[in-house]
Ligand SMILES: Nc1ncnc2c1ncn2[C@@H]1O[C@H](COP(=O)(O)OP(=O)(O)OP(=O)(O)O)[C@@H](O)[C@H]1O
């Protein structure tokens with residue numbers, strides 16, 4: 241069982257720590273697992289250690305202690321083999337400004353040991369996916385910020401990696417490009433089984449593409465899982481049901497709702513709309529109670545906790561504890 | 563840290579790119595033009611002088627490097643000045659510009675070792691310098707043939723080629739100095755200034771410093787002082803270059819540094835040494851120069867390897 245689980249992981253970090261030369265503890269005994277074909281979002285405030293963790297995975301900075309396993313390899317022992325299979329998009333990346341977009345991509349593609357034709361076809365395919373083909377022979381100097389980010393994403397595609405590690409990939413992208421990027425990640429995951437680690441501050445994007453998320457705080461990742469799991473942990477499994485009813489007459493809807501087992505809190509949002517906090521999904525019970533009391537039930541929605549709510553609640557908790 | 567991958571992977575990719583960058587940069591074009599123009603002017607003067615003064619010179623090709631007539635200095639003086647500048651101009655931003663443009667992280671996340679990137683840059687610079695100096699040497703040999711009317715002797719060509727190698731090593735020394743500072747300092751202005759400062763120190767002030775220190779330690783006019791001065795002055799690559807140039811280009815040079823009369827006994831003044839003997843004479847200088855190159859590269863390597871990206 242244990243070995244089976246292990247082999248399904250493409251990345252395993254164990255008790256990873258990094259203390260920079262100036263004694264900054266950037267990462268503190270962090271453990272993380274990425275499964276094959278999974279999109280994992282890493283979140284957290286500035287300076288929480290996200291970028292440092294990512295750099296250690298690529299062997300770009302040496303861990304102070306702990307172990308890293310990437311596709312069964314150790315980036316400190318076989319850095320080239322790891323870097324051949326892992327694509328990295330740095331948070332602040334730059335290109336050779338006097339070279340064209342094509343030349344820039346071709347330069348990094350050469351390190352992969354590909355022949356001219358293979359490089360060319362990969363670059364053209366990647367670039368057309370990022371809608372940059374019309375600017376390909378222009379100098380990067382003339383690109384806008386977002387175009388450079390798209391070029392960097394094209395570089396990731398050229399590598400055709402098993403794992404993509406993206407540090408704030410959508411910063412500076414316009415809404416249209418962002419949406420395209422999210423679609424791209426979904427399709428790469430689905431078609432090529434690519435695993436993705438994504439650091440971001442855009443919670444809605446993360447929620448929309450990530451299978452699991454990890455919340456970083458002061459170099460540690462004490463909370464990780466699906467958004468629903470995290471919500472359960474933070475809000476104790478409670479959820480909210482928004483109930484909309486018709487003409488109530490002299491009936492007290494709040495009182496009726498209050499008699500239902502499992503309801504812990506009721507808030508009237510406006511005339512005929514109630515926000516009910518419940519321990520579990522008891523919508524059928526709510527429906528029958530209202531119908532029995534001759535209340536016209538218009539609609540009932542389960543309100544899932546957003547990643548934003550989870551994030552706010554978690555860091556408030558952390559903050560209050562400190 | 564053990565490496566299971568092929569260590570020099572990607573070297574050719576880096577070297578080719580750096581070579582293109584060096585040879586294509588405006589900076590290099592200007593410097594090459596400067597070198598060729600000054601070389602042409604001092605060659606012109608030298609050939610004219612030669613026609614009027616020396617009619618029968620055994621080492622005509624070599625004297626093209628050393629002959630001068632007011633106000634135009636010899637080609638050798640020009641080279642000892644311009645070659646270091648070329649090296650510094652090529653090297654002062656070779657690493658820190660990649661830091662500043664944030665290209666380093668992207669490149670180093672490709673399958674290549676850090677030190678190979680550094681090595682590739684040095685090899686690229688060596689290639690570019692080889693080409694520039696080769697053009698210059700062709701110019702010199704061409705002029706010699708023009709004046710002589712026939713190709714120079716093998717002995718002379720061998721000496722000229724050896725001098726070519728020494729000049730190349732001298733240029734690489736300054737490139738590696740500048741590269742080292744470009745690894746150490748993130749600001750290009752800082753690495754340029756420090757490199758130029760060191761160059762100024764070693765070129766202009768070092769001989770004075772060596773003299774002052776030597777007399778202070780050994781006493782005025784003593785043999786000890788003279789030896790110490792030679793030793794100190796040889797710390798400077800400029801001295802190593804000048805001494806090597808002297809032995810190679812003036813075959814009658816029999817000794818470098820402190821001359822003892824016992825060494826000159828039995829030696830006919832003015833009779834030239836064979837090429838092999840001249841090489842033997844400057845062997846310590848050549849070894850020191852090569853050792854400095856290795857030392858400088860290693861220093862850059864050590865610092866670069868430890869840097870956080
Ligand atoms: N090269 C460095 N030298 C010293 N300290 C560093 C270095 N890089 C990062 N740090 C420190 O390490 C800690 C973690 O930084 P890191 O860049 O990993 O954070 P992050 O989570 O990526 O933040 P952000 O959201 O701002 O990108 C911070 O305290 C930072 O100051």
Ligand SMILES: [Mg+2]
Pocket residue numbers: 290291292331407
């Ligand atoms: Mg970061």
